[in-house]
Amino acid sequence: MTRVLVRIGHLRQVVPDALTFSWQMLSTGTDLEGSVLEIESVPATVSCQACGAETTLDMPIVACGECFSRDVTLLTGEEFAVVSLELADA
Amino acid sequence: MGRFHRHPDGAAHDHDHDDNHNHDHDVGDHSGYRQTGAARVMVLENILSENDRVADENRRDLRAAGVRTVNLMSSPGAGKTTLLRRTLVALRDGLRIGVVEGDIATSLDADRLEGLGAAVSLVNTDAGFGGECHLDATMVRAGLARLPLPELDLLLIENVGNLVCPAEFAVGEDAKAMVYAITEGEEKPLKYPVMFRAADVVVVNKIDLLPHLDFDLPRFLANLADVNPTATVIQASSRTGDGVDDWCDWLLAIAGQR
Numbered sequence: 541m542t543r544v545l546v547r548i549g550h551l552r553q554v555v556p557d558a559l560t561f562s563w564q565m566l567s568t569g570t571d572l573e574g575s576v577l578e579i580e581s582v583p584a585t586v587s588c589q590a591c592g593a594e595t596t597l598d599m600p601i602v603a604c605g606e607c608f609s610r611d612v613t614l615l616t617g618e619e620f621a622v623v624s625l626e627l628a629d630a
Numbered sequence: 631m632g633r634f635h636r637h638p639d640g641a642a643h644d645h646d647h648d649d650n651h652n653h654d655h656d657v658g659d660h661s662g663y664r665q666t667g668a669a670r671v672m673v674l675e676n677i678l679s680e681n682d683r684v685a686d687e688n689r690r691d692l693r694a695a696g697v698r699t700v701n702l703m704s705s706p707g708a709g710k711t712t713l714l715r716r717t718l719v720a721l722r723d724g725l726r727i728g729v730v731e732g733d734i735a736t737s738l739d740a741d742r743l744e745g746l747g748a749a750v751s752l753v754n755t756d757a758g759f760g761g762e763c764h765l766d767a768t769m770v771r772a773g774l775a776r777l778p779l780p781e782l783d784l785l786l787i788e789n790v791g792n793l794v795c796p797a798e799f800a801v802g803e804d805a806k807a808m809v810y811a812i813t814e815g816e817e818k819p820l821k822y823p824v825m826f827r828a829a830d831v832v833v834v835n836k837i838d839l840l841p842h843l844d845f846d847l848p849r850f851l852a853n854l855a856d857v858n859p860t861a862t863v864i865q866a867s868s869r870t871g872d873g874v875d876d877w878c879d880w881l882l883a884i885a886g887q888r
Binding site: 543551553601602623624625627 | 673674677827858
């Protein structure tokens with residue numbers, strides 16, 4: 541395996557640098573040594589029921605960025621998944 | 631997008647909603663990648679799916695036994711165990727209660743719950759000194775095996791004291807409760823939004839200390855509403871017993887007894 545793509549939302553308590561560091565540390569001496577952990581970071585976005593806007597959160601305050609209503613639905617930001625694995629030539 | 635930004639099957643960016651958000655995945659990220667030869671296997675699997683699967687098993691077993699379950703979380707020293715002691719005394723005549731007691735080390739907290747009429751199952755998360763900072767579904771499952779589930783109405787899971795990790799791990803609970811002490815400061819909901827957002831109820835504990843602290847209660851409540859506008863808020867003191875009735879009423883409602 542040469543590359544692993546993970547998708548992590550901003551509302552997950554994952555620190556990308558710490559995750560990459562741990563990946564390197566744990567993979568050393570295994571078949572995964574030298575493989576790259578690629579992190580696709582997904583911003584937290586909300587859709588507002590009051591004004592219809594879709595906005596990105598820059599604070600952990602779950603409110604519309606346009607009208608500040610709290611009547612919002614979270615669209616993205618809670619992702620925590622392995623998306624794909626890339627294999628070296630056999 | 632950059633020239634190497636190829637997604638052969640398109641699935642890598644097939645989000646489960648129709649929002650084309652700006653993930654920060656710029657041109658340079660894929661340089662030198664996917665040029666020849668390598669095979670890409672799409673997985674798209676939740677990293678916590680194994681935990682969630684065991685949590686679902688726990689929930690199914692608990693429900694089948696007629697048990698409702700609350701995951702109790704807080705920072706260390708916020709007063710979870712003292713509140714639990716009060717709770718067991720207040721509810722023991724009406725409800726049959728079990729406790730899964732999670733701690734990194736020692737049986738000190740489990741010992742404090744002895745003799746109060748509850749079935750207590752201790753789950754130490756340590757291996758030597760130190761250890762896990764949260765309970766996951768598998769640890770709770772081990773704790774459940776030592777409890778007489780069919781004889782219980784309500785299970786209280788006292789998580790490891792920590793404002794970060796417990797929020798990420800479902801354990802099979804029906805509701806998440808948080809104990810927050812006013813000695814922790816007003817800004818904590820903004821600093822630990824994931825935990826505060828996950829809570830169905832927040833017990834604002836040590837409220838008897840309010841006259842002695844610079845704590846700004848309205849500001850705390852506003853900060854909490856910013857991250858979690860729908861949480862039930864109960865002001866209480868597990869030391870004096872103030873507000874414990876409100877907390878017990880909330881538990882009775884969860885247990886379907888009110």
